[in-house]
Amino acid sequence: MPLIIKIMLFSLLCSLPAWELVWRLLNDELGANPVEFLEHATGDWTIYFLLMTLTITPIQKVFKPNWNKWLFPMHVVRRVLGLSALAYALLHLATYLVFDMGLSLDDTITDIIERPFILIGMIALTLLVPLAVTSTAGWQRRLKQHWQTLHKAIYLLTFLGILHYALLVKADLLQPLIYLGLFGILMLFRIRIQR
């Protein structure tokens, strides 16, 4: 199968959760608080894709799989996962801006100033954008050794994304703590690998 077809199929797979939301939207299956449902779902999927992106390197180091044989080069797998994270983060942002803020710039600015979790979410999302832009082979070549340094920002922004969620929760921190635990395990791998 040609590489481009494989990549398209993989991207399509990553977009399935979004299609599920579209299906729910069209069939009135978003529940009593449809906007909250969309925000939680897109937020969760952003974190899932960030965590999946971070599992690629540990898998590579531990199992040394032949990515080319099963899918396509490792860095392409990682790029599609990372770009999917950005896609869900943008859907998350759009839902918030349209339905929570009613597209009002004033309300959005006030919200960012008054609520630390909104500010942290915005920072995390902003950090993700340059990583997406420079995810191509061309940029990798141009940035040389800086590329890796730049892309280490994913560690920080994933942590901020989880913190954004934890600060939103009223009392039951179980789910954000599970995310934090998974993130911690993935980070431990990196410390051990470097030693």
Next chain:
Amino acid sequence: MRLTENHVTDENLYLNRRQFVKGMTATGLIGIPFIANALDFSKNQNYQEKLKLTDPEHALHYNNFYELGTSKEDPFRNADKLKTDGWQVVIEGECAKPQTFDMDDLLKLEQEERIYRFRCVEGWSMVVPWIGFPLSKLLSKVEPNSKAKYVEFISIEDPNLPGQRFRVLDWPYREGLRMDEAMHPLTFMATGIYGESLPNQNGAPIRLVVPWKYGFKSSKSIVKIRLVEKQPLSSWMVATPSEYGFYSNVNPNVSHPRWSQAKERPLGSFFKKKTLMFNGYENEVASLYKGMDLKKNF
């Protein structure tokens, strides 16, 4: 002309009931035994404001009732874990006649229906027809004395409740009102909703409804009411004192650290609307807080 049921039943009520039954059938709720028998009640004409009622499917499936779980769907899913047989409500403290009431006693009080706005601190809202009686009617039975300055509400504590296995809140759930708030004609003890007795996920068999305050003040599944001299601590005040105060009046001008309170989203809708001062009950309750700084007394 032959009389059919439609002619006898108030048409509005008839339509509401049809809509209710439709919602229940669609969600598979009908036939579950905890939706017990229909209640005997009258419509209080002073509280039949023409507001668009929330689809019962939403009001009965989207609940904050941490005793049954912290997600919005948990209370409905775990509703059968709450046992309401032989329910009693103890009223004690600063009063001449402390008493224990059986649910039967409480249901013998005249039951009326009132349509109230309900606003959650999280920024969503609904409009619900409650059935029940004013709290003042019940409190007057125990004859509060002059030391009774506050009322404390204590909800069920039961190790079988899935949400109480975790200390997300200081169990049992506690809430409080000032005596004049408790005796206010709007303050209501609900035993039913949408023409039926209260389903477990909505706080069966008896709950408080204080329509001008955020929803968490309206304690569910109450087992004890205490008349006390000092301002009681609520479970939410214990959990996060910086975020939850004693009064918790709906106030669009005072935002919560996580939610601006200026607007609200009615359940089922995508867009928000403006929140009213005291949730629209300003004329009735503003005098209770005359001279108080509501930013400090949040």
